[in-house]
Amino acid sequence: MKKILIADDEHKIIMTLEYAFRKAGYEVFIARDGSEVLEILKTQIPDIILLDIMMPNVDGYTTLAEIRKNEAYRNIKVIFLSAKTGEADIAKGLEMGADAYVTKPYSIKKLTEQVENLIK
Secondary structure (H helix, E strand, O other): OOEEEEEEHHHHHHEEEEEHHHHHEEEEEOOOHHHHHHHHHHHOOOEEEEEEEOOOOHHEEEHHHHHOOOOHOOOEEHHHHHHOOOOEEEEEEEOOOOOOOEEEOOOOHHHHHHHHHOOO
């Protein structure tokens, strides 16, 4: 079964994405900030992480940097899912090693397709 880790501090977003990806046949893990992402990665290696940038405690940028410097996580795809929509924000996210950058609001259908394409 494909595994996805959803990291966001907005409850409604988590609930919507969790439902959509469970329905699509994914095993879903939830984190509400970057420190929870890093804790989950100690026991689970998802195929893909949907990562918000603006989260409490440990933000998405810091989390991605930690993921990318760990050899055990090199095959995990990461999509930034963010309300930061500026060209500089998107460029920074991709330069840091995100596999894709999706701005909020987004289409669940398009996001699901993008996730599927990335992990094929």
